[in-house]
Amino acid sequence: MNRRRKILGYGMGGFLFLFAMLYLFPYVWMTSMSFKPDGEIFSGRVFPEHPTLEQYQRLFYGYQFKDVTLTLPYATYYKNTIIVTVTSMVLVLFFDTMAAYGFAKFNFRGKKILFWTMIGTMLLPVYSTLIPSFWLFSVLNWINTYRALILPGVVDAYGIFLLKQYMETIPNELLDAAKVDGAGAFQRFWKIVVPLSRPAIATLAIFRFLFIWNDYLWPLVIIRDDTMYTLTLGIANMQLRQGMIVWGSQMAASVLATLPVLILVLVMQKQFLRGLTAGAFKA
Amino acid sequence: MASEDIIHNQTEIQEPTTSWYRLKERLAPYPFIAPFFIGFLVFQLLPIAFSIYLSFAEWNGMGAIEFLGLKNFSDMIQDAKFWNALRVTFYITAFCTIVGTAGATLLAVLLEKVEDWLASILRVFFFLPSVTSVVVIGYIWKQLYSSDYGFFNTLLIGLGLPPQQWLTDPKLALPALLVMLIWAGLGWDSLIITAGLRSIPDELYDAGKVDGTNGWTEFWYITLPLLQPTLLFVLVTGVIFLWGIFAQPSVLTGGGPLRHTQTIAMYLYDVGFRYHKFGYASAIAMILSVIMFISSYLNFRFVRSEAEY
Numbered sequence: 001m002n003r004r005r006k007i008l009g010y011g012m013g014g015f016l017f018l019f020a021m022l023y024l025f026p027y028v029w030m031t032s033m034s035f036k037p038d039g040e041i042f043s044g045r046v047f048p049e050h051p052t053l054e055q056y057q058r059l060f061y062g063y064q065f066k067d068v069t070l071t072l073p074y075a076t077y078y079k080n081t082i083i084v085t086v087t088s089m090v091l092v093l094f095f096d097t098m099a100a101y102g103f104a105k106f107n108f109r110g111k112k113i114l115f116w117t118m119i120g121t122m123l124l125p126v127y128s129t130l131i132p133s134f135w136l137f138s139v140l141n142w143i144n145t146y147r148a149l150i151l152p153g154v155v156d157a158y159g160i161f162l163l164k165q166y167m168e169t170i171p172n173e174l175l176d177a178a179k180v181d182g183a184g185a186f187q188r189f190w191k192i193v194v195p196l197s198r199p200a201i202a203t204l205a206i207f208r209f210l211f212i213w214n215d216y217l218w219p220l221v222i223i224r225d226d227t228m229y230t231l232t233l234g235i236a237n238m239q240l241r242q243g244m245i246v247w248g249s250q251m252a253a254s255v256l257a258t259l260p261v262l263i264l265v266l267v268m269q270k271q272f273l274r275g276l277t278a279g280a281f282k283a
Numbered sequence: 284m285a286s287e288d289i290i291h292n293q294t295e296i297q298e299p300t301t302s303w304y305r306l307k308e309r310l311a312p313y314p315f316i317a318p319f320f321i322g323f324l325v326f327q328l329l330p331i332a333f334s335i336y337l338s339f340a341e342w343n344g345m346g347a348i349e350f351l352g353l354k355n356f357s358d359m360i361q362d363a364k365f366w367n368a369l370r371v372t373f374y375i376t377a378f379c380t381i382v383g384t385a386g387a388t389l390l391a392v393l394l395e396k397v398e399d400w401l402a403s404i405l406r407v408f409f410f411l412p413s414v415t416s417v418v419v420i421g422y423i424w425k426q427l428y429s430s431d432y433g434f435f436n437t438l439l440i441g442l443g444l445p446p447q448q449w450l451t452d453p454k455l456a457l458p459a460l461l462v463m464l465i466w467a468g469l470g471w472d473s474l475i476i477t478a479g480l481r482s483i484p485d486e487l488y489d490a491g492k493v494d495g496t497n498g499w500t501e502f503w504y505i506t507l508p509l510l511q512p513t514l515l516f517v518l519v520t521g522v523i524f525l526w527g528i529f530a531q532p533s534v535l536t537g538g539g540p541l542r543h544t545q546t547i548a549m550y551l552y553d554v555g556f557r558y559h560k561f562g563y564a565s566a567i568a569m570i571l572s573v574i575m576f577i578s579s580y581l582n583f584r585f586v587r588s589e590a591e592y
Contacts, residue, residue, distance in 0.1 A: 009396055012396045016394065016397060016405055020405050020409065023466070024411070026424065026427060029423060029434060030423045042432040095319060098315040098316070099316045099319040106312035108313070117323075118320075124572075125526075125568075125571065126527065127571050127572065132331070132333040132334045132565070133330045135330075136329070136330060151326065184307075213416070214418075216530040231416070232417075233418075257419060265407070
């Protein structure tokens with residue numbers, strides 16, 4: 001019986017492994033296209049015959065077309081995305097931990113109403129605010145700015161909820177003891193609650209990183225100037241910009257845009273998957 | 284008991300009890316939650332209030348706002364493009380939630396039967412599309428589907444079959460989009476379902492074995508009923524996500540051919556940001572929000588009553 005199950009397990013493992021290889025094929029395609037010279041793009045072969053880094057060089061040094069060099073501000077897209085992602089992450093983590101601490105460790109007038117208002121914002125579809133937010137940012141003259149890319153994402157009820165659940169597991173006695181020692185509310189927050197909430201904060205950080213790094217709709221609405229494009233917007237507009245099909249460079253751009261995310265997921269795999277499933281259940 | 288009392292007494296003695304201190308402690312939580320609520324007011328409440336107003340008006344984004352009453356909504360009833368987008372989005376939502384959730388459940392159940400070390404590697408593989416930009420996914424699949432040299436057509440030609448216009452044939456564009464969406468969502472859903480499977484106590488399976496369950500009856504009578512809350516979560520989040528789907532179809536097909544793959548969110552974007560009819564676009568956004576609310580509510584009702592039964 002046991003042996004039979006083991007053999008069955010190996011069989012299933014082999015089958016799922018083959019399935020996973022098939023499943024990953026689009027990634028194989030992306031990578032191999034990015035190493036193909038122009039002449040081979042239309043060859044229909046899966047792997048390049050004469051692999052080259054040409055497509056990657058073009059992203060940074062421009063595209064030579066007859067006598068003209070068309071440049072692509074890919075490095076700028078990268079820079080923009082990093083600036084926006086990092087700033088947004090720092091801000092959102094700071095504000096989320098603060099609000100979560102307020103809700104988890106204090107009793108105050110209006111707590112219930114405020115808490116449920118916050119939960120209610122999780123149900124708001126992004127589309128209900130898209131057009132008026134665009135209007136708001138035009139009025140403020142914030143179109144094509146980092147501020148416009150960063151600030152709306154800082155309102156994050158989901159993160160507050162996730163952290164609040166975690167912070168409630170921190171024993172109150174610890175905070176009371178600190179209170180006796182004369183620690184004010186902020187000191188208790190910064191010296192006790194934040195260090196102890198590190199695992200939950202890390203999970204949230206990964207979430208936010210992925211979300212902001214890959215966001216498309218909001219940058220599409222709020223950014224018009226191509227020097228302010230993020231990576232997703234830049235990749236989406238590559239064909240329009242060059243006025244020709246640049247499949248190879250587009251795939252090279254995609255590889256480079258996916259790489260940081262891939263590394264992040266591989267490095268933080270355990271933490272990420274655990275945080276993800278825990279978060280799913282509490283929601 | 285006695286020692287606890289002592290500690291308690293000490294606490295009371297040492298904690299400052301001046302009225303200034305008490306006031307400070309009572310007001311302490313507000314600064315912590317204030318940033319969120321300021322952000323909420325400026326970036327959500329204010330825009331939503333304006334959006335509701337705009338849905339009863341017309342505005343090109345610059346001039347005066349013209350109040351129209353219910354005209355936007357009565358226009359919508361006559362608008363064939365709106366109904367088309369509604370139908371397309373409904374098909375996408377229905378197909379992807381049903382097939383996607385079933386597929387993800389199957390994958391999660393099968394992965395549980397595999398050795399741990401292999402299963403954890405495979406989970407990362409299946410999870411990759413969930414962390415890849417939807418724009419990148421869209422362009423990879425656009426290439427795979429390309430009529431000139433795409434992988435699928437190369438495969439068909441190799442098999443001696445005629446190549447297909449995957450993304451420009453009205454019959455094939457929507458199915459092509461659905462395949463991509465199922466592919467992209469499989470890992471995420473199956474991961475959440477895996478977590479659900481882990482929460483089912485082993486004793487139940489042991490008890491089932493005593494009663495002589497086989498693989499299938501075990502799944503049907505033990506796993507599936509206990510997986511209800513997880514499946515509900517996957518369904519509800521899936522429905523909300525899919526009703527609002529925008530980036531994937533706009534990259535893959537641009538809504539074509541002839542609006543066969545244009546979703547409500549894409550139509551909303553077109554009306555607002557291409558034709559600058561912000562009032563009408565806001566009205567569409569209101570309807571979309573209402574649909575999202577209703578369908579998640581129905582999901583709750585439906586799945587819960589099933590569970591009770």
